[in-house]
Amino acid sequence: MEIHLPHLDSVFSTDCVIFGFEAGELKVLLIERNEEPFKDWYALPGNIVGPDESVDAAAQRILYELTGLHDLPMRQFHTFGEVNRHPQGRVVTIAYFALIRIGGQKDLMPITQYARKAFWHPVNDLPTLAFDHTEIFKRAFKKIRAKLNYEPIAFELLPEKFTLTQLQSLYEAVLSKQLDKRNFRKKMLSYGFLKELAEKQKGVSYRAAKLYKFDRRKYAKIFQNEIAS
Template identity: 80%
Template sequence: MEATLPKFDSIFSIDCVIFGFEAGELKILLIERNEEPFKDWLALPGYFVEQNESIDDGAKRILHELTGLHNLPIKQLHTFGEVNRHPQGRVITVAYLALIRIMGQKELTPITHYAKKAFWHPVKDLPKLAFDHTEIFQTAFRRVRKRLNYQPIAFDLLPEKFTLTQLQSLYEIILDKKLDKRNFRKKMLSYGFLKELSEKQKGVSYRAAKLYKFDRRKYNKIFQAELAMEGGS
């Protein structure tokens, strides 16, 4: 039975939700599209996967072509396969997610014709995006909010050295709520994975705050002990 594959007129694309944190704002990478449909619209960086590349390779290639950025730590988020999500036909898109440090990646230069430009845009004033990209962004943001509670993802977004005020501000933006300063600091420091540095914040007009670093080795040790279900008493 069934010796050949059915012929469907369907193709795959990838779309990337790349979060960054800069000047106290959570941002995502957007492109301005250069092709119909949605010429001049803002969209997530994304395009069609080629016939002869894996979707993971396609995602890396497309993100590079659209933004000039290399080797972002993208991971699959979710696959969007509603029948009418693309106005021109059946396109199933695999969404990828990454959280990165913005510093040093301000020069975004598309090297392909299908984007006019690429840039960071604040999450809080996001315009309507092309296709179902608003929904894809929302799915990504919900996932990030959820992960914040059990993965150390805040430290992927913060600079290597950060103040507790920056850390709290990032938590507040992602969780969309004000947190009590005293409780937040107490809790964060109680885990033992934040390392207080001897340096202080530089170039601020107000009283310079202490700088901290995230100790991933320590975090893994604490977390692994928890995992092992053998944490003694």
């Protein structure tokens, strides 16, 4: 039996690529769709922008509706404007990415019926995604890999207090390469925006590491003269 789908006029939508970091792995937030087309498929959280909301606001609303997450600092990274991206008609999609601390939120929980569930999936070994979401994801991943080297995005993925080893392991996960421990520490500390805390790591069965936090204030002071991206 064929499913009848209405034809859509030109519309725009947003898709969000939300990255998280957990158990030494970089992960991306997916939903399981509960709607045609691509019902039951995995997809990036995304939907149609309303006529009376800005695209930025729509991205926030849609993410909330599909996953329960709200008020993330989302950044636009590309707009996908090919003609045949959507089986039901012309859709231009403005894509966003954000990086968050997994677990910093309460559980993931779709608010609407468009998604059956929302879940984290490691970026390596992603399943096939609906629409052109695999391409959208790849582009976002490339972007954050590049940004990692010149913007302090790593700290958005880590808990507020973190060890230098955790920071390094995040860099290694995102860049897919090993880094030298001594050089990594020397460099990170040389920037001067990491604040060493009195506190130490807890609950480990070996020597506990010092905790640090990212001092956004100092960062801004140090890099205020640089050209922003």
